[in-house]
Amino acid sequence: MRAPERAGSVAVIVAAKDAAATIARAVASALAQPDAAEVVVVDDGSTDETARRARDADDGSGRLTVVSQAQAGPAAARNLALSLSRSPWICPLDADDFLNPGRLGRLLAQAQGCDLVADDLLLVAEGAEDAAPKPLIGEQLDLPFVLDFRTFVDANVSRPGLARREFGFLKPLIRRGFLEAAELAYDPALRLGEDFILYATALAKGARFRVVQACGYVSVQRPGSLSHNHTIADLKALQRASARLAGLPGLGAAEIAAARRHHRHVTAKVDLREVLEAKQTGGLLGALAAVAMRAASAPYILRQGLGGQRA
Numbered sequence: 001m002r003a004p005e006r007a008g009s010v011a012v013i014v015a016a017k018d019a020a021a022t023i024a025r026a027v028a029s030a031l032a033q034p035d036a037a038e039v040v041v042v043d044d045g046s047t048d049e050t051a052r053r054a055r056d057a058d059d060g061s062g063r064l065t066v067v068s069q070a071q072a073g074p075a076a077a078r079n080l081a082l083s084l085s086r087s088p089w090i091c092p093l094d095a096d097d098f099l100n101p102g103r104l105g106r107l108l109a110q111a112q113g114c115d116l117v118a119d120d121l122l123l124v125a126e127g128a129e130d131a132a133p134k135p136l137i138g139e140q141l142d143l144p145f146v147l148d149f150r151t152f153v154d155a156n157v158s159r160p161g162l163a164r165r166e167f168g169f170l171k172p173l174i175r176r177g178f179l180e181a182a183e184l185a186y187d188p189a190l191r192l193g194e195d196f197i198l199y200a201t202a203l204a205k206g207a208r209f210r211v212v213q214a215c216g217y218v219s220v221q222r223p224g225s226l227s228h229n230h231t232i233a234d235l236k237a238l239q240r241a242s243a244r245l246a247g248l249p250g251l252g253a254a255e256i257a258a259a260r261r262h263h264r265h266v267t268a269k270v271d272l273r274e275v276l277e278a279k280q281t282g283g284l285l286g287a288l289a290a291v292a293m294r295a296a297s298a299p300y301i302l303r304q305g306l307g308g309q310r311a
Contacts, residue, residue: 010104010173011038011085012093015077019095020048022220026098027057031064035104036091039064040081045071050095075186075194082176082185090174092195093217096126097171100216107173107215110144115207116199118172119215126222135214136169144212149203149251153258156196157265158300168196171217178207187241192234193266197241204248204255232273239266264296271297272304 012030016023023041030039043051043066051068058064065084069077078092091104103119111117120143122133137143147167155167179185182205186194203209246259271294279287291298 009037009087009108010035010089010091011040011081011087011176012036012091012099012104013078013081013085014039014041014054014093014095015044015074015081016041016046016050016054016095017044017071017074017077018046018048018050020046020050020053022096023050023054024057026093026095027054027064028059029098029100030091030093031057031059031061032101033099033104034102035108036063037087038085040085041066041095042077042081042084043068044074044077045069073188073191075190076188078186078194079188082179088176090176090179092171092174094171094219096220096222098218098220100218103216104173107212110210110212110215111173112210113208114146114210115175115178116172116202116209117212118170118209119212119217121169121171121217121219122214123219123221126220129218129220133214133218136166136219137211138214144210147203147209147211149200149255150258152203152209153200153245153255153262157261167211168193168199169219170195170199170211171219172199172209174202178202182207189237190234190241191237192230193238193241197238197245200245200259201248204245204251206250232270232277235266235270235273239263239270242266265300268297268300272301275301 014026027039027041030036041054043054051066054066067080067084069080082090089108093099107117107119120138121136123136124131124133152167182202184198184202184205187197190197199209242263245262246256251259275287275290275294278290291301294301
């Protein structure tokens, strides 16, 4: 088992797009972590004052780097942040979220030789950040535990009557040495599900992924976030990435079956979007004709209904 790294061994990376209202809070919460050796913010083509407000949150310690790029998406922005940082652990932080004091140290103390170690997310609504948070998965599962590929992938597939655990939303500490040895980075084609694909691929390549009780990552739920307002193009990019999971080397039959279940799940979401578009142009008859052409996804589409829901 590897010895735990010393304090100050984490690079916090933040991809930010039009996040002027929240970026200072995110940056300040990262700089307040004694274990944060670097905080790297990549402004991804913002049209507001995101970069300036990020710099205004600097504490003078010399740990903050803020760079801007033409809009290329969150995955590309995180890859740039990875290339600009050097610390042995990487901590992704969304620009509208924040870290409670001591979160990084508590996670490092529980890594136990793993390549990824994540804590349960603390969910709060935008505008009610001081309210009691709700855990993402802690009310459903006993923590801690070690994730495997099949469990991770299946938890991100919808099933009637069962709650999804959405392990892809977790924000783990990631060991840089593993990413480099496995030649892994975020898929720059993705603007949705880039975390899920990275974690799934890491697990397929032998990563050990531990999940522990909440240590203080606060996820602010916003109706306007990309995860709630993705386009059909975003879904199709995730569909293509999901299709590649089943072909990763080293997977057994159970893991391949899980990957294929996830691909069917994403395909059903794409099909639902296309059916809703057919309804807009051809009415209910157009929608029903589109459903008939997508027989495999018909149960999901009909469960969701044709009243205008977005996948």
